[in-house]
Amino acid sequence: MRHTAAIAGRELRSYFTSPVAYAVLVLFSLLGGFFFVLQLSSFNAAVAFYQQTQQLQALESVNLNDYLIFGFYQLMWLVLLILVPGLTMGLFSSEKANGTEELLLTSPVTIWEIVLGKYLAAAAMVTILTAVLAALTGIVFFYGDPEPLQTAAGLAGVWLVGLAYAAVGSFTSSVTRSPLIAFFFSVFLLFILFMLGPAADMGMAGATGSEADGVLRVLRWLSSEGHFNELTTGLVDTRALAYFGFIIGVFLLLTKASFESVRWR
Amino acid sequence: MIEVNGIRKRYGDFVAVDDVSFSAGAGEVIGFLGPNGAGKTTTMRILTGFLPATDGTASIAGHDIHKAPLEARRATGYLPESPPVYPEMEVRSYLTYVSKLKDVPRAKRREAVDRALERCGLTDVDRRPIGQLSKGYRQRVGIAQAIVHEPQVLILDEPTVGLDPNQILEIRELLASLAASKDGETGHTIVLSTHILAEVEALCRRVILIRQGKKVLDQPLDEITRDGGSLEAVFARLTLRGDVGDEVASGSDAETGAEG
Ligand SMILES: Nc1ncnc2c1ncn2[C@@H]1O[C@H](COP(=O)(O)OP(=O)(O)O)[C@@H](O)[C@H]1O
Numbered sequence: 001m002r003h004t005a006a007i008a009g010r011e012l013r014s015y016f017t018s019p020v021a022y023a024v025l026v027l028f029s030l031l032g033g034f035f036f037v038l039q040l041s042s043f044n045a046a047v048a049f050y051q052q053t054q055q056l057q058a059l060e061s062v063n064l065n066d067y068l069i070f071g072f073y074q075l076m077w078l079v080l081l082i083l084v085p086g087l088t089m090g091l092f093s094s095e096k097a098n099g100t101e102e103l104l105l106t107s108p109v110t111i112w113e114i115v116l117g118k119y120l121a122a123a124a125m126v127t128i129l130t131a132v133l134a135a136l137t138g139i140v141f142f143y144g145d146p147e148p149l150q151t152a153a154g155l156a157g158v159w160l161v162g163l164a165y166a167a168v169g170s171f172t173s174s175v176t177r178s179p180l181i182a183f184f185f186s187v188f189l190l191f192i193l194f195m196l197g198p199a200a201d202m203g204m205a206g207a208t209g210s211e212a213d214g215v216l217r218v219l220r221w222l223s224s225e226g227h228f229n230e231l232t233t234g235l236v237d238t239r240a241l242a243y244f245g246f247i248i249g250v251f252l253l254l255t256k257a258s259f260e261s262v263r264w265r
Numbered sequence: 266m267i268e269v270n271g272i273r274k275r276y277g278d279f280v281a282v283d284d285v286s287f288s289a290g291a292g293e294v295i296g297f298l299g300p301n302g303a304g305k306t307t308t309m310r311i312l313t314g315f316l317p318a319t320d321g322t323a324s325i326a327g328h329d330i331h332k333a334p335l336e337a338r339r340a341t342g343y344l345p346e347s348p349p350v351y352p353e354m355e356v357r358s359y360l361t362y363v364s365k366l367k368d369v370p371r372a373k374r375r376e377a378v379d380r381a382l383e384r385c386g387l388t389d390v391d392r393r394p395i396g397q398l399s400k401g402y403r404q405r406v407g408i409a410q411a412i413v414h415e416p417q418v419l420i421l422d423e424p425t426v427g428l429d430p431n432q433i434l435e436i437r438e439l440l441a442s443l444a445a446s447k448d449g450e451t452g453h454t455i456v457l458s459t460h461i462l463a464e465v466e467a468l469c470r471r472v473i474l475i476r477q478g479k480k481v482l483d484q485p486l487d488e489i490t491r492d493g494g495s496l497e498a499v500f501a502r503l504t505l506r507g508d509v510g511d512e513v514a515s516g517s518d519a520e521t522g523a524e525g
C-alpha cells in the first residue's frame with residue numbers, strides 16, 4: 001500500500017493545480033451559504049407565524065435541528081449529487097486520455113493501490129466539503145442551541161453520502177476516457193440510486209404478495225434516500241453504516257475490474 | 266536479460282502476435298522492426314506487463330512476467346508510443362512521482378531524479394509544466410521516466426516518431442549514450458521498435474523483424490550488411506512480399522499518440 005499515498009498525493013495536487021478543486025469549493029460554499037440563509041429565514045418565518053397565531057404545539061415542533069439543520073443538510077445532499085461527480089470525473093478517464101494508464105499499469109504497483117489512492121484523494125476533497133458545511137452549521141450554535149450530537153450525526157451522514165458518491169464517481173470515471181461522459185453517467189447513476197427508494201414506496205403501495213414485497217424491500221434498502229434521512233435526523237445506526245460501506249465496497253470493486261479490463265480484451 | 270518464449274496474443278479472433286521468441290543478453294541493443302500493424306507495440310505491451318499474453322512465457326532479468334509481475338516491472342523501463350506524462354505537472358515533480366511508483370528508496374530519490382534530468386538534458390526545464398514543453402522535450406521526459414529507477418531493461422516504442430529532424434538526432438544521441446557502457450558497467454539492455462531503418466543502423470547491433478505477428482528475421486546487423494547487402498533490401502524483401510494488409514489498424518494507434 002506504500003504506492004497508495006504517492007498516487008493520492010499526486011491526485012490531490014493536481015486537483016489544486018487545475019481549476020476543478022477551486023470551482024467545486026467555491027460553488028459548494030456559495031450554494032451552501034445560499035441554502036443556509038434560505039433555511040434560516042424560512043425557520044424564522046415559521047417561528048414568527050406560529051407565535052402570532054398562538055399555535056404553541058406547532059411552535060414546539062419547529063426546533064433548530066429538525067427544521068433548520070435537517071432541511072439544510074437535505075439540500076446539501078442534492079448539491080453533492082452534482083458536485084462530487086465533478087470531483088471524480090477525471091480520476092481515471094484522464095489517465096486514459098493522457099496515456100498515463102500505461103505508466104501506472106507497467107509500474108510495480110497493484111491495481112488496488114491505484115484504485116485506493118485515487119479514491120482517497122476524492123475522499124479527502126469530500127472531507128474538505130464536509131468541513132465547510134460544519135463551519136456553516138457552527139453559525140447556528142451562535143444563534144441558538146441545537147443538539148450537538150444530533151448535528152454531528154447529520155454531518156457524518158453528509159460525509160458518508162459524499163464518500164459513497166465518490167465511489168460511484170470513481171467507477172463511472174473508469175469506464176470512459178471522457179471526463180464529461182463520466183460526469184453525466186455518475187449524476188445519472190446517483191439519481192437512480194436515490195430514486196429506487198421513492199419508486200419502491202410507490203410500488204409497495206400497490207403491491208400484493210410477499211415476493212413483490214421482498215423485491216421492493218431490497219430496492220428500498222439499496223436506495224440512498226432512506227439511509228441518508230436516518231442519518232441526518234441524528235440516528236447513527238449500524239444498518240446505515242453497513243449500507244454506505246456496502247455501496248463504497250461494491251463500486252470500488254467495479255472500479256478495479258473496469259480499470260484493469262484493458263488486460264482482458 | 267530478456268527471454269521470450271512462444272509469445273502469442275489474440276484480440277478476439279485476430280492474432281496480433283504469433284509465436285514470437287527471442288532473447289537478449291545484458292547490454293544488447295535490439296532493433297525491433299516491422300511495418301505498421303506488425304505487432305511491435307503489442308509485443309512490447311506484453312513484455313512490460315501492460316497486457317497479458319494469450320500464450321507463451323517471457324522473463325525480464327530472470328523474473329517471469331506472469332508469475333512475478335512486480336519484480337519484472339521493477340527491472341523494466343518503458344516508453345510507450347506517446348510519452349505517459351501529466352501535462353499540468355512540473356518535470357521534476359513528475360519524475361519524483363514516477364520514482365516513487367518504481368520503488369526507488371526514499372533516500373536515493375533526489376539523486377535518481379537529478380541523474381535522469383541530467384542524462385536527458387532536462388536540468389534547465391525541471392520546474393516547467395510538461396504541457397508547455399516542445400514535443401522533443403516531452404519525449405525526453407518520457408525517456409527520463411523510463412530510466413529514473415535505473416532499470417536493467419529498456420523498452421522503447423518508436424522513440425523518435427513525430428519529431429523533427431533535429432529532435433530525432435538529439436534523441437538518437439541520447440539513446441546511444443544510454444546503450445553505451447559506462448565506468449565498466451554494462452549499459453541498459455534495450456529493445457527499440459521503429460520502422461526507420463537508419464535508426465536501427467545508428468543504434469542497434471541486432472535486428473528482429475516481425476511481419477503480421479510472426480518473427481521473420483533475427484540477425485546481427487553486421488551479418489546482414491557483410492556481403493554488401495543492405496537493411497533496406499532485406500526489409501523490403503521480407504515485408505513487401507504477400508499482403509501488407511494491417512496498416513489501417515495501426516493508423517488508429519498513431520492518432521492516439523497525437524492526442525496526448
Ligand atoms: N486493443 C486492440 N484490439 C484489437 N486489435 C488490436 C488492438 N491493439 C492492436 N490491435 C491490432 O493488432 C495488430 C498489431 O498492432 P500493433 O502491435 O500496434 O502493431 P505495431 O506497433 O507494429 O504497428 C494491428 O493489426 C492492430 O490493429
Ligand SMILES: [Mg+2]
Pocket residue numbers: 305306307346422515518
Ligand atoms: Mg506500434
